[in-house]
Amino acid sequence: MSLELRNVTKRVGADTYIYETNLVLADGSLNVLLGPTLAGKTTLMQLMAGLEKPTTGEVWFRGKNVTGVPVQKRNVSMVYQQFINYPNFSVRENIAAPLRVARMNEAEIDRRVMQAAEILRLTPMLDRRPSQLSGGQQQRTAIARAIVKDSDIILFDEPLANLDYKLREELRDELPKLFAQRNCIVVYATTEPAEALLFGGNTATLHEGRITQFCPTARGYRRPKDIVSARVFSDPPINTHAAVKVNGELTLVDGPQWSLGDGARDVPDGNYTIAIRPHHVTMKPVAANSATIEGRVLITELSGSESVIHFKVGNETWVSQSHGIHPVEVGAQARLHVDTDQILYYGPSEELVG
Amino acid sequence: MRWRYVFLFIYILFLMLPIYWLLNMSFKTTNEILGGFSAFPREFTLASYRTIFTDPTWYNTYINSITYVLINTVISVMVALPAAYAFSRYNFIGDKHLFFWLLSNRMAPPAVFVLPFVNLYSAVGLFDTPWAVALAHTLFNVPLAVWILEGFMSGVPKELDETAYVDGYSFPSFFVKIFIPTIAAGIGVAAFFCFMFSWVEMLLAKNLTSVAAKPIVAAMTKTASTSGYELGLLAAAGVLTLIPGAFVIYFVRNYIAKGFALGRV
Numbered sequence: 106m107s108l109e110l111r112n113v114t115k116r117v118g119a120d121t122y123i124y125e126t127n128l129v130l131a132d133g134s135l136n137v138l139l140g141p142t143l144a145g146k147t148t149l150m151q152l153m154a155g156l157e158k159p160t161t162g163e164v165w166f167r168g169k170n171v172t173g174v175p176v177q178k179r180n181v182s183m184v185y186q187q188f189i190n191y192p193n194f195s196v197r198e199n200i201a202a203p204l205r206v207a208r209m210n211e212a213e214i215d216r217r218v219m220q221a222a223e224i225l226r227l228t229p230m231l232d233r234r235p236s237q238l239s240g241g242q243q244q245r246t247a248i249a250r251a252i253v254k255d256s257d258i259i260l261f262d263e264p265l266a267n268l269d270y271k272l273r274e275e276l277r278d279e280l281p282k283l284f285a286q287r288n289c290i291v292v293y294a295t296t297e298p299a300e301a302l303l304f305g306g307n308t309a310t311l312h313e314g315r316i317t318q319f320c321p322t323a324r325g326y327r328r329p330k331d332i333v334s335a336r337v338f339s340d341p342p343i344n345t346h347a348a349v350k351v352n353g354e355l356t357l358v359d360g361p362q363w364s365l366g367d368g369a370r371d372v373p374d375g376n377y378t379i380a381i382r383p384h385h386v387t388m389k390p391v392a393a394n395s396a397t398i399e400g401r402v403l404i405t406e407l408s409g410s411e412s413v414i415h416f417k418v419g420n421e422t423w424v425s426q427s428h429g430i431h432p433v434e435v436g437a438q439a440r441l442h443v444d445t446d447q448i449l450y451y452g453p454s455e456e457l458v459g
Numbered sequence: 460m461r462w463r464y465v466f467l468f469i470y471i472l473f474l475m476l477p478i479y480w481l482l483n484m485s486f487k488t489t490n491e492i493l494g495g496f497s498a499f500p501r502e503f504t505l506a507s508y509r510t511i512f513t514d515p516t517w518y519n520t521y522i523n524s525i526t527y528v529l530i531n532t533v534i535s536v537m538v539a540l541p542a543a544y545a546f547s548r549y550n551f552i553g554d555k556h557l558f559f560w561l562l563s564n565r566m567a568p569p570a571v572f573v574l575p576f577v578n579l580y581s582a583v584g585l586f587d588t589p590w591a592v593a594l595a596h597t598l599f600n601v602p603l604a605v606w607i608l609e610g611f612m613s614g615v616p617k618e619l620d621e622t623a624y625v626d627g628y629s630f631p632s633f634f635v636k637i638f639i640p641t642i643a644a645g646i647g648v649a650a651f652f653c654f655m656f657s658w659v660e661m662l663l664a665k666n667l668t669s670v671a672a673k674p675i676v677a678a679m680t681k682t683a684s685t686s687g688y689e690l691g692l693l694a695a696a697g698v699l700t701l702i703p704g705a706f707v708i709y710f711v712r713n714y715i716a717k718g719f720a721l722g723r724v
Binding site: 151181185203206 | 623627632640643
């Protein structure tokens with residue numbers, strides 16, 4: 106019992122937005138679509154909602170083929186990145202709109218609107234127009250409208266992207282709680298790996314119109330099955346480097362030679378592209394099996410709690426992310442520590458080996 | 460600093476002078492107008508206005524003008540709404556060319572169309588009716604309304620349409636209950652421009668009518684009549700012709716600049 110995309114593609118003119126995709130989203134599941142801008146997240150959601158028809162393939166919902174069924178008959182909700190509300194309706198009528206269209210009785214509408222407004226803390230603003238609300242309140246109104254009817258599928262298309270930092274944090278914490286007791290399929294699109302990790306559930310990583318990996322979020326983060334997925338699921342960008350492994354020794358092309366600990370015991374000798382996340386490359390050694398790497402510093406970004414340093418090793422640009430403030434001169438030679446147990450090994454066709 | 464106001468004053472004086480002179484004339488007798496120069500009426504009279512409001516051959520011309528202007532505005536906006544929606548929301552073959560072609564209709568001189576319209580409307584029995592003028596004016600007003608409305612509609616994200624469909628609205632009920640109220644200002648501006656164009660246009664209005672549907676612009680500009688020169692009367696008619704425009708512009712005053720930019724600001 107679920108939403109299924111079967112061999113779905115979407116082409117518009119000469120452009121392919123979605124390459125052949127198969128995806129099964131279980132009832133009551135929380136799913137994240139993670140990918141950069143133009144990866145196809147919005148198109149995929151429009152296909153799931155029924156706003157767009159797939160060029161080829163079928164969409165099935167709870168055992169029925171719903172490919173040609175218009176969105177009005179699908180019982181879905183959607184929240185967009187822009188704050189979309191009906192400008193000529195009050196907040197109350199905005200939230201009530203889907204229920205009114207469904208001709209629900211007045212008392213029930215009232216009860217549900219009050220409940221949704223309560224959850225999203227909109228009760229004092231019910232009689233205002235959307236234009237009289239702050240951005241965060243406008244988006245909460247849109248979310249209230251999405252949860253007020255018992256939708257089978259709720260789609261969130263980067264709902265927090267246009268909000269400022271503080272409101273984003275706030276809503277980010279609230280959202281997962283909203284769906285906790287519902288039996289609907291929630292799909293949440295975002296460009297930020299941190300958001301995906303916060304939501305948990307399952308994550309599909311998207312890259313240029315293809316789903317590169319779909320699995321429980323934590324697993325997708327820990328063991329991306331190919332380099333593309335690893336890149337999508339890393340911010341700052343994951344470090345990659347060509348390397349050769351021989352007898353517990355790893356030699357990076359134009360780079361250092363490391364002796365590996367027990368962590369890579371199962372990885373056979375050979376040529377690999379290694380990948381390692383920036384927070385495993387630090388200014389101070391933090392791990393048991395740690396090796397050093399040197400490079401010329403290109404950029405340093407210091408925030409209150411961490412330092413991000415971009416440096417050059419051979420032809421590759423590496424990024425290191427360390428706790429605390431570590432002032433480093435641009436152009437200087439830096440020496441950083443790599444946790445060798447955290448290295449991901451990708452074979453010649455970019456598949457995960459170990 | 461002082462000079463700025465001086466120039467502004469001179470400029471406004473320059474703009475207002477013809478309007479003042481019209482007003483001045485409308486309160487004079489024709490003899491005084493013809494008698495010589497006077498900056499204000501020596502024998503103040505409302506006789507001209509009285510004639511216009513009591514003589515059916517005068518006030519009927521206002522009714523005729525208002526009739527075809529309203530018919531034209533309603534038709535133009537009703538026709539332009541779906542067209543503008545299509546241009547703003549869909550891609551179709553030749554859409555950009557068609558859209559530009561619409562505006563190029565406005566570049567044709569109305570005089571070109573007088574002959575075919577007169578001949579055509581005489582043939583179908585529309586000559587000398589308000590409908591003749593109203594339909595002729597749509598040739599210029601529909602493209603204008605489409606351009607203005609398209610600009611306003613494109614300012615509304617298409618996600619609003621999608622949200623409405625997701626919430627269960629059918630296209631017609633979304634269009635009427637949500638979309639039209641959302642672009643109400645644009646509809647007001649488009650209607651205003653149609654109204655003004657139709658109200659001030661003289662050539663087609665004059666030539667497509669004779670007696671029964673004679674518009675005010677035709678009555679106002681005939682300099683001589685059977686009773687000789689009636690300049691005071693004509694001036695009073697002119698003053699009354701200014702009023703509807705001033706009245707209508709009040710309602711769209713905040714959006715008018717956007718309208719002149721065809722909704723694209």
